[in-house]
Every structure is written in C-alpha cells, then in structure tokens.
C-alpha cells in the first residue's frame with residue numbers, strides 16, 4: 001500500500017467536503033474558535049491575576065516564602081489598637097499658659113492582632129524535614145503622638161468631657177484649644193545575616209546599602225525608598241524609633257514595580273528592634289522556605305504540631321488573604337470565567353457533534369457507495385473523523401488568533417488591580433491609604449476623662465496596598481492546550497459521526513433518496 | 515461464476531416482516547449477460563445486493579467463484595467489493611464534490627497504488643466511456659448520461675469480473691438510454707464480464723440473451739437457459 005497515494009485522495013476528498021460545506025465548516029470552526037478563545041482569555045487572565053497576587057504577596061513576604069508563621073494576639077495582649085492605649089495622666093507633660101498640656105509619646109508594639117513569640121521557634125522550624133530556609137522578623141508598628149491637649153484638671157472643674165474638633169482645630173471644644181498629631185510607621189526587625197528568605201528579598205537597594213552581618217546590634221536602619229522620599233529622609237540622616245536615634249544606611253525599593261512600597265517603612269537589625277520594643281528574644285513572623293511545593297502542606301502541618309499556638313499560613317492561605325479588586329478579579333475569573341468557558345466549550349463541542357452527525361445522515365448514500373466500492377470500514381470512518389478533526393484544527397487556529405487578540409486587548413487596556421494583604425496591617429501610613437495624621441479620623445477621636453487614645457478601629461486597618469497592572473501571559477502551554485481542545489472537539493464529533501458512518505450498511509448505496 | 519441456493523432475505527421492521535427474497539436458486543455462468551425484471555418491490559435490488567456482497571442473506575448461499583458470500587466475514591466482503599464486483603446505480607451515486615476523474619479514482623483507493631498510476635488508469639477508464647475530455651468536471655457539470663458514463667468507468671476501472679447494474683438507465687431519456695446500453699453491451703463483449711442488469715424496461719431486457727423475473731421475492735426464468 002502506497003501511503004502517499006491514500007493520503008492524497010483522503011486530503012482531496014476532505015478539502016472538497018469542507019469547502020463544499022463552507023457554512024457548516026464555518027459555524028463549527030467559529031464555535032470552537034470562540035470557545036477556545038474564551039478558554040485562552042480566562043486561563044491567561046487567571047494566570048495574570050495569579051501573578052499579580054504573587055507579586056502582592058511577594059512584596060510583603062518576599063520571594064521564595066512558602067509558609068509564614070505568626071501568632072494571633074489573645075484578647076487583651078499584643079499590639080492591638082483596642083487594648084493598647086496611650087494613657088496620659090493629668091500630670092503628664094507640661095502645662096501651658098493657655099490651659100493645655102504639651103504631650104509627646106511613642107509606642108513601639110507588635111502589629112494589631114498579632115503577638116510575638118519565642119525566637120527559638122526559628123530553630124524548631126529550621127530543624128524540620130524539607131525546610132530549606134527560615135528567617136525570623138520582628139514586625140512592629142510605631143505610633144507616635146504629640147501635641148497639646150486641654151488641661152484636664154481645668155476641664156474637670158468645668159464639668160463634662162469635651163470633643164476635640166476636626167483637625168484638632170482651635171474652635172474644638174469648650175475647654176480651650178488643643179492640637180495633636182499622630183504619626184505611624186511600620187518597623188520590621190530583620191536578621192542582617194539572613195538574606196535568602198523574608199521581606200527584603202523582593203527589594204533592591206535604591207541608595208546607600210542594605211544590611212550586612214556586622215550590622216547586628218548596631219543602631220542602623222534601612223528605609224523604604226517611597227517612605228524616605230515622603231518623609232524627606234536621606235541616607236546618612238538619623239531617625240528616631242522607640243526613643244533611640246538610628247542612622248539611615250540605605251533605602252530599598254520594591255522589585256515588584258515602580259513606586260510600590262515594600263513591606264515596611266523602616267527595617268532594623270532584629271536584635272535592635274527587640275531591644276527597642278522591649279521584646280528580647282521575641283519574633284513575630286517566620287518565613288519558611290520548603291524544598292518542593294508538594295511538601296508545603298506536610299511542613300505546614302509539622303510546624304503547626306511543633307508550635308501549637310502559631311498561625312501557619314501557606315502561600316495559598318496567604319493568597320486568600322489578598323483583598324481588594326485583585327481578589328474580586330480572582331474569584332470572578334475562577335468562578336464565572338471557568339463556568340462560562342466550560343459551558344461555551346460544551347456548546348461548541350455539541351455543535352460540532354450535531355453538524356457532523358447531520359452531515360453523515362445526509363451523506364448516507366454517498367458513504368454506502370464508498371463501502372460498495374470496497375472502501376474499508378476504517379477508511380470511511382477515518383474520512384468522516386478527518387473532516388471533523390480538520391474543522392477542529394481550523395477552529396483551533398482561528399481561536400488562538402482570536403484569543404491572542406483578546407488577551408492583547410486585555411493587556412493593552414492596562415487594567416490595574418489593587419490588592420491588600422490583611423496580614424500586614426498598616427495604619428495611616430503616609431501616602432499609603434488609610435488614616436493620615438491630622439485628618440478627620442484622628443480628629444474625631446473623643447477625649448474624655450483621663451485622655452485616652454484608642455486608635456481608629458477597623459477603618460484604619462488598611463493593609464499593605466499594592467497596585468499591579470494586569471499582565472495576562474499567553475504561554476505556549478495555553479496555546480497548545482487551546483488548539484488541543486479544539487482538536488479534541490473535532491475528534492469528539494469525529495468519533496460520534498464516525499460511529500454512525502461505521503453502522504451504515506453498504507446497501508445504503510441503493511437508497512433512492514440521497 | 516455464481517451458484518445461488520435457496521437464497522432468502524427477510525427484513526424486519528418493527529413487527530412487520532418483509533420477505534424480499536424467498537428460496538431463490540440461480541446459476542450464472544462466467545461472461546453471461548442477464549437482465550432482471552419485475553415489479554417494484556419485487557426483490558430485484560435485494561438480489562443484486564446479495565450478488566455484490568453488500569448484504570448477507572437471511573439464509574441460503576451465494577457462492578462466487580467457490581466462496582460463499584453468505585458466510586464470509588466483513589473483511590472478505592470488503593475485498594470482494596473492492597476487487598471482483600463493480601456496481602452501477604440508478605442514481606449514478608457520484609460524489610458531488612469530486613471531479614469525474616477523482617470519482618473514478620475512488621474505486622482504486624482500496625487497491626493502493628501510486629497517485630500517478632491511479633490517475634492514469636482513471637483517465638483511461640474515462641476515455642473508454644468517451645469522457646476523456648471531461649475528467650476535470652464535477653458531476654453537476656455533466657448531463658445524466660455523462661454522469662452514468664462516469665459511474666460505469668468507476669465500476670470498471672478496477673477490472674472486475676462481475677458488473678452489477680441496478681436500473682442503469684432508469685433516470686435517463688430514451689436516446690441516452692440506448693447509448694448507455696450500447697456502451698454496457700460493448701464493454702461486456704470486450705472485457706468478458708459477467709453482467710447482471712436490473713431493468714424495468716422491456717426494450718432493454720429484450721436485448722439481453724438471458725432474462726429472469728423476480729416478483730414477491732420469487733424468481734422465474736423467462737428464457738430457456
């Protein structure tokens with residue numbers, strides 16, 4: 001058997017049939033094309049959203065972090081805004097002539113909702129199987145309060161509490177003028193010697209230098225470049241954290257994107273941070289790297305067993321913690337997008353099958369004639385299946401082109417997704433959203449009795465917000481899968497139609513009607 | 515050529531049973547030209563299908579050159595159809611999307627030969643039916659008589675020993691009918707074929723040396739064989 005000659009008639013006949021039934025071919029191919037274009041868009045957009053999520057997570061947790069370990073604060077302990085207050089006694093500060101007292105206080109505590117735990121957890125985790133790297137950080141929030149408060153002694157005499165007006169303005173309250181400022185920064189203590197895992201892995205030095213092993217115990221700080229610019233702090237300047245002056249040795253910027261803030265405003269050697277916060281040998285977060293993604297769950301369970309009080313989060317858990325338009329997009333793509341593609345894909349497959357079967361029914365006499373001419377079962381079935389697969393291929397190529405254009409359109413339209421991670425709770429970071437010093441939120445805080453400032457509550461708990469422009473990647477894999485799906489649709493139609501053709505008796509050639 | 519014994523074919527459609535052929539026995543010699551007449555629904559086409567290995571009978575035997583088509587497996591029947599038997603149909607049964615030459619070539623596909631040889635033999639066959647000039651035409655571009663010529667070329671291109679024609683002139687006018695019958699007769703003589711031709715037409719049947727009639731599934735010789 002000369003294969004080439006068989007192939008020739010096969011192809012000629014196939015081409016003629018497809019050309020002759022142009023409309024049917026077009027409908028089937030377009031159906032499949034639209035379906036796989038949709039599949040392409042959905043899968044590449046969801047890959048894009050996943051990338052964006054990873055970028056947001058990485059900007060907070062660093063590259064290569066598979067698991068983070070934190071500990072949730074018990075009510076009444078830790079750095080929560082609720083229980084932690086600035087408590088000023090009436091005698092604090094200096095009384096001024098105008099019936100106010102000048103006050104200034106700074107608090108360096110663990111982040112709201114989290115608490116620190118013993119640093120030896122690091123060694124416990126490092127000793128676990130499949131763990132290839134662990135870094136510990138001490139993630140703190142520094143809130144400083146400064147300003148003038150009404151002299152409470154005087155006010156008590158007049159009776160009743162007072163409300164400080166917006167912006168701490170002059171007209172606020174009957175008890176005399178008051179004004180105050182709240183400043184807040186995130187401060188992260190880092191092991192200067194450990195560089196492989198942790199928040200600094202997604203940063204690059206913008207100015208000066210980053211930590212070296214010899215910085216341990218030194219009063220030095222590295223600042224987030226965006227923060228440094230806002231605060232007009234340059235390398236070589238000093239900043240005050242926890243009442244101690246630290247020399248700024250460098251600034252770092254995020255590798256995630258231009259103008260994106262890194263995980264914290266201020267980075268310190270972890271031992272210095274611990275001393276300043278009065279949290280000796282304590283850490284708040286462990287960043288754990290695992291040898292293979294298939295071991296992440298096992299390691300996560302092992303850590304949970306080792307540290308029963310800890311909250312162990314895998315990348316997948318962390319991704320769930322990403323909120324904002326990013327998470328909306330993510331759930332939209334994963335639910336609606338997936339269902340829509342499945343439905344459209346099934347409809348396209350159904351259409352292909354329907355048209356093929358009706359084609360076989362119409363060609364009963366023709367196919368019977370071929371059998372009467374001595375064509376084998378296999379050849380007749382192959383011819384029918386070949387036509388369907390060819391329609392699938394045409395649909396596949398058209399669909400990849402269509403899908404490619406659609407993805408291109410998505411990418412060119414520059415959709416910006418913003419994501420925030422609840423785990424890194426920032427409060428009123430300058431320019432970072434949330435509450436700003438001296439704005440309404442602070443001003444509305446009621447002051448009564450011994451002046452107590454209890455924080456702004458939930459509204460102020462904006463996480464680390466990152467804007468990521470959606471870039472939907474079209475991988476070769478997606479293209480191959482898309483074409484494969486279209487061919488699969490053609491094949492499904494071919495199998496059904498071929499089965500029908502196989503059942504036809506050669507005697508159908510004698511049918512008087514076509 | 516053919517030795518047919520007690521050939522019975524019944525079709526069951528739901529509860530209804532149709533006896534298309536009842537106990538038909540028939541002997542056909544090599545090189546015979548035989549016409550089959552009879553009323554519509556009598557079983558003529560059913561007999562032809564049995565002779566060509568298109569369908570297995572319900573009972574009885576159809577021995578072709580020593581092999582019983584009634585008990586042959588599918589692959590064997592396919593080979594008989596591909597090599598030994600050629601068919602010509604009332605409706606021509608050309609594939610509308612293929613040219614005259616390509617239609618003729620479809621009969622050579624099972625034989626497996628080079629593209630060039632297939633094309634050459636198809637062209638030869640078309641020339642032998644007087645259609646060498648129309649090789650590139652689609653069936654639609656040909657008259658009924660020309661289409662039936664293409665179908666005859668397709669039936670004969672593989673050099674079969676048997677040609678089975680079911681009302682080959684049933685869809686043609688009288689002049690074309692005579693042309694086609696002349697052609698078939700000429701080819702029969704030339705190639706030493708065994709030709710079995712179903713026809714309604716007594717004028718056509720009158721030209722054949724042997725005539726049989728099938729009605730209600732029963733066979734009757736019209737000529738003393």
Ligand SMILES: Nc1ncnc2c1ncn2[C@@H]1O[C@H](COP(=O)(O)OP(=O)(O)OP(=O)(O)O)[C@@H](O)[C@H]1O
Nearest residue numbers: 525526527532534553554555556557558559560561
């Ligand atoms: N596939 C089938 N299923 C059921 N009944 C059939 C089938 N093929 C033929 N028959 C029946 O068998 C009988 C014989 O049919 P056949 O086609 O052999 O008749 P015929 O002599 O060729 O008639 P015509 O001159 O109309 O072509 C008829 O009653 C017909 O309805």
Ligand SMILES: [Mg+2]
Nearest residue numbers: 558559560680
């Ligand atoms: Mg008939």
